Amino acid sequence: MRLSELETGQKGMIVKVLGHGGFRRRIIEMGFIKGKTVEVILNAPLKDPVKYKIMGYEVSLRRQEAAMIEVVSEEEARTQNNEDTFLKPITQNTPVPEETMRRLARGKRRTINVALVGNPNCGKTSLFNVASGGHEHVGNYSGVTVDAKEGHFDFQGYHFRLVDLPGTYSLSAYSPEELYVRKHIIEETPDVIINVVDAGNLERNLYLTTQLIDMNVRMVIALNMYDALEHSGNKLNIHGLSELLGVPIVPTVSRTGRGVDNLFHVIIGLYEGADFMGQKKEIKNEVLREFREWHDQCVQGHKYEGPKEEDPFAHQSFIRHIHINHGPEIEASIDAVKKEICKNDNIRHEYSTRFLAIKLLENDKDIESRVVAPLPNGKDILAVRDKEAERLKRAVNEDSEQAITDAKYAFISGALKETYTETNTNTEAFTRVVDSIVTHRIWGFPIFFIFLYIMFEATFVLGAYPQAWIEWLVELIGTGVEHFMSPGPLKDLVIDGIIGGVGGVIVFLPNILLLYLFISFMEDSGYMARAAFIMDKIMHKMGLHGKSFIPLIMGFGCNVPAIMASRIIESRKARLVTMLINPLMSCSARLPIYLVLIGAFFPSKASLVLLSIYAIGILLAVLMARVFTRFIVKGDDSPFVMELPPYRMPTAKVVARHTWDKGKQYLKKMGGIIMIASIIIWFLGYYPNHEAYATTAEQQENSYIGRLGKAIEPAIEPLGFDWKMGIGILSGVGAKELVVSTLSVLYTNEDDVENINLSERIPITPLAAYGYMLFVLIYFPCIATIAAIRQESGSWKWAAFAALYTTALAWIVSFAVYQIGSLF
Known part of the structure; x- marks a missing residue:
């Protein structure tokens, strides 16, 4: 609990x-x-x-300041003590x-919150x-982490709670990620x-570091991908850069785990108060002596071990709070x-007043509206800001x-000039050679589409064996159940409902894995960012942004994370249009439907037919994006600025x-929503009066689901679909995999069917089958996708619009x- 929650006495x-x-310094x-x-x-x-009363004297604190101090109350200690059967109970009236x-x-202090x-x-x-x-998935392009991810682990007797925040280039109010990261740091107050x-990429990365220094937070720099710096032949004086920044710097190689232990040793030192030993500067054993005794006493079996001197990654780092010098004119402002902000003492516990002043001079609208405007002298602060x-503007033109941005980069440039020596200028030669091929104005597009064709061909050919x-x-499982179970509704449920429904979908697991394997390779290698680069002009013609291409390609895997990934797009207009057309990207859940129908009706041209389905989705996305940007979604465009990583x-x-x-x-879907839905669909197709009809086909037609299918049949009959295919479409509203499981359940019960393969039991023409695939491609996104659109757009209006327009278009x-097609 917090100190502010304690009652008098x-x-x-x-x-x-x-x-x-x-x-923290003032309170301590x-x-x-x-x-x-x-x-x-x-x-x-x-x-x-x-x-x-503390340490024998009395002191007063405001409640909002006391709320920043975590304590253990007597009542908490009493409860915890009495729950331990090995300790003597403490009665309510006995002092703890x-x-x-x-x-x-x-014990509570052993938990360290790290962002x-x-x-x-x-x-x-x-x-x-x-x-x-x-x-968590790691992709070699910007914007993979679209929300905070939390992880836990234990090290040296401490329990670490790690929060992986979205990637951001700065702490401005330019994108949702920047606002999210800033809000987390301020409101969650991580320990380190x-x-x-x-x-x-030191010069670009250190810009964010300077803003964190402005916030005056406890921080350690993980100098990641240090192996690449070593292999390049370039030199960095880590000790010198650490001294200039006033922040501990620990080289790490996250791919191999090298240096990670040292990183968390330094974090422990910071957490235990090493940042208050600034006058001594260097993190040495004597600085850690303050908590070494506590650690050895309280963490049984874990003697504290600092970084080993023989480790090439071991080094000395400086901890001292510095102010980034922006030059005399800016510093005066x-x-x-x-000075005007500091008239409000109650704001200091939450914000660094220097950070607020800098953000106001940067015209940060979020800080103006959320922090400054509510203050009693908010108008005076903004007036001083405008004047300065x-x-x-007159002084520096x-x-x-x-x-301020120029001053920060000047500081970074000066620091690197003293500490960084570039001896090898050919480190990017490989990237330039590959880019000259895959982003070529002529060969770039054919290479991309050839890669997609190979992806689909492998999905069919390699996936066919497993x-x-x-x-x-x-x-085999179905035959075993048929042999051992007694006839009756339960047996029919297991064979036709569970095995027929879930089994009809689970067979496509190898194909799904292969599709994700290719998408993962594109992301991790850095090629996905190049795909966005070569597609930017096309995206711009659509009224979108080159970055829109990344969520759209991710939509081939799953529309839900793809819609969340649209946060990487700065422009609200482009972000909203990207979300609205993303359901037209054929997600992996639709793949089993294509595989069933293509295998039955187009076996000799499987890859080309599948590629055409995906291509039609892309073309429709282009068309709808043009319509939306021109007539429906209003707003300004943003410039195309995107990192192309090596x-x-x-x-x-x-x-x-x-x-x-x-x-x-x-697989979780198989055992969850798909199994439940398959059982529901079986029940609706089995009842009422299952035994009252001469044939299974007649019984199904008169079942609950048959009546529902007959009700919608007039609407889908012009498309060449029967009522059973209509039920498949309805079930796909929950999850697209349900279409196959539904058809498996409904067509399993045909009396005159001897074929085991579902694809050979659906009585439609190839033309109707192609139309059915297109309908499934386009119509109502699954419920999870609709929820994602609502969450990211902030309105049910756009989620409902996406559901309606896709169904009408389908x-x-x-x-x-x-x-x-019937005319020919």
Whole structure:
């Protein structure tokens, strides 16, 4: 609990002090030190401030400041003690011994909250995975992590809670990621921030570092991909750069885990107070002596071990809070705005006032509306800001936002000039050679489409063998159940409902895995970013953005994360249109439907037919994007700015893990929504009066699901579909895999059918089959996709619009294909 929650007369033991550096330093200097007992003496008449007794003297704090101090109360200690059967119970009226409270506080202090912050494509999620053992996907292009991911692990007797924040280039209010990261740092107040920096792109990555320094947070820099810097032959004086920045720098190689232990040793040092030993500067054993004794006493079986000197990654780092020098003119303006902000003492516990002043001079609208406007002197602060911004414009001949950005890059350039030596200028030769081929104005597009064709061909050819094995296994299970179970509804449920429904979908697991294998390779290698690069002009003609291509390609895997990935697009207009057309990208859940129908009606031209389905989805997306940007969605375009990372050969482990993670999600669907839906569909097709009809076909037609199918049949009959295919379409609203399982259940019960393969039991023409595939491609996205559109757009209006327009478009396209095709 927090100190502000204690009542008058209650005691608590301090666990940790939260908040940014300046606030923490002031509170700790007042005596609020971890492991000390604090007692609430009295409240002011208006309940604020509150007088506390600590270390033998009395001190007052406002409640909002006390809320930043985590404590263990007597009641918590009593409850925890009484739950332990090996300890003597403490009655309600008996004071809790101080040692009991201290023991509980020590246990809670073993949890360290760490946030990972860094540019897109700096290896942040790789570091998260190697540290936490998590399985988050890592892609070699910006914007993979579209939400915060949390992981846990234990190290040196401490429990680490890691949060992988979205990749961002700065802490401005330009994109949702920037706002999200800034909000997390301020509101969640992590104990330590790991600023992940790409060792190969120091100048660009360190811009975010300078903004974190402005926030005055406890931070360590993970100099990631350090092996690439070593192999390049270029030299970096890590010790010197650490001294200039005032931040510990630890080289890491997240792909192999090299340096990660040292990183968390330094984090432990920061957490335990090494940042308050700034005068001594260097992190040495004597700096850590303050908590070494505590660690050895309280963490049984874990003697503290610092970085080993023989480790080439071991080094000395500096910890001291610095101010980035923006030059005399800008610094004068920062001081003027900061002086006006500092008239509000109640804001210091949450924000660095210097950070607020800089953000205001950068015209940050979010800071203006959320932080400054509610302050009593908010108008005065903005007036001072406007006055200083105008003065700066006259003094430096550019607006204040640009002047601050230039000053930060000048600081970074100066720091690197002192510490970085570039001896090899040919490190990017391989990337340039490959780019000259895959982004060629003539060969770039054919190479991309050839790669897609190979992907689809492999999905069919290579996937056919394991698919046949799974089909054999499903058939064997069905035969076994047929032999051992007694006739009756339960037997029919197991064979026709569960095995027929789930088995009809699970056979396509190998094809799904192969599709994700190719997509993962494109992402991890860096080729996906090139695909966005070569498609930008086409995207721009559609009224979209080159970055829109990444979520659209991701839609081939699953529309839900693809829609979430649209956050990487800065323009709201382009982001919204991308979300609306993303369902037209054929996700992997639709693939089993195509495989069934193509295998039955187009076996000799399987890959070309499948490619045509995907191509039609893309063409429709282009057409609808043009319509939406011109007539429906309004807004301004944003410039195309996107990082093209160097090519990296994906490791087999990462690609395999990503592919298998998607496979596990598919299997979970088999045992969850698809099994439940298959049972419901079987029930609706089995009842009422199952025994009252001469044939199964007649019984199904008069069942609940038959009546529903007959009701919608007039609407789909012009498309060449029967009522059973209509039920398949309805079931696909929940999840597209349900279409195959539904057809498996419905067509399994045909009396005159001897074929085991579902594709040979559907009585339609090839033209109707093609139209059915197009309908499934286009119509109502699954419920999860609709929910994702609502979440990302912030309105049910756009989610409902997506559901309605796709269904109407599906009917029109399928009608045109069937009716026009029938003429020939």
